[in-house]
Amino acid sequence: MITAEQKPIDEIREMINPYKRILAVGCGSCVAECAAGGQKETAMLASALRMAARMNHEDVTIDEKTLDRQCVRDFVIQLDDVIQNYDALLSLACGAGVQAVAEMFPEIPVIPALNTEFLGETRDQGLWIESCQGCGDCMLYFFGGICPISRCSKQLLNGPCGGSKNGVCEVDPEVPCAWQMIIDRLARFNALGRLEMIYPPKDWAKKQGKGPRKIIREDQQS
Template identity: 50%
Template sequence: MIIAEQKPLGEIAELIEDSKKILLLGCGSCVTVCLTGGEKESEILASALRIIRRLAGRPVEIKTHTVTRQCDPEFIDNLQDMVKDVDTIVSMACGVGPQYLAERYSDKYVIPAMNTRFVGGSKQQGVWEEQCGLCGDCTIHLTGGICPVTRCPKSVLNGPCGGAQNGKCEINKELDCAWHLIYNRLAKQGRLDQLKKVAPPKDWSKSRDGGPRRMTREDI
């Protein structure tokens, strides 16, 4: 899922400095699962912003609502009634949500309340970690199911680099060396021969460098 976290409260308060009527819109998808932008978090953020503005002597009107997901036009299309009398929409979705809202309600000031961090999963209660770099050309079957593009800070495809020691990465002694993990995993599977082959250079045009990516299903 997409992991996003709320911007610092003070920063959001500054962004709505000039707003008088706000629709604060939560998202029921990834950010609900990672406990940062769902219904509950929207209510808490709205209350905090109302208090800040009241204390500053400039009360603000904030309505809250949470949609199934903000990355699908059908779920944001029918918000006209809520949107029509506000001057600002604050989105608590990942970076997709505020873009869709800004396009659909193009006369409104749309503010992202979140910083979109990464695509990952939960590691333990309250901890999420990046697992996928969205490179567009997955080859983790060759690396024991561990993604070197994301989990190696140098995205080395023929690792490990010379900086790994005691299974830890050179940049941070807390961080496991992805290639050490890959080596151990392939050793366990009896597939270490895989590492003797030189992995070819990556086609980054399938990743961020190709401009906005698009997927079309002709059959739908």
């Protein structure tokens, strides 16, 4: 999932300051799972903004609506009927959702309410961790299902570095050494031999070769 966190309310207030009729748009997918931009968070943010506006005697309308997904046009279309009532949208989607909405409604400003963080998992209640960089060439097989690009602070493909101590990364004692995890896991499967080869420099063209990436699937097109 894509994780995100809400921006500080003062930053949001500054961005929406020029507008009088604002629709806060939540997103029911990833950012709902990470409790940043789902229906509940959208309601809470909208009410906090309304309260702040009232306290400052500002004449502002802030309504709310949550879409299933802001990054899929079939869902964004649902804004068609209501958009004329507003002079700005405050999107609680990830960066992809904000941009998808903005592309569909070029006449209206779309303001981001979240900071998009990373591709990761929900590890525990209130704990999300980064685990994928979307590099376009998955190497998890070689490393026992643990991604050194995402989870080693130096992105080593031939680790561990000299800073691995007691299973912990030198960068932060809270960060487990990805390479210790890789070694432990491969050892369990008698597959440590996989680490004897030298993994060559990664082909970053698959991630950033020609600017923004695109997937084209003719079999999916009608």
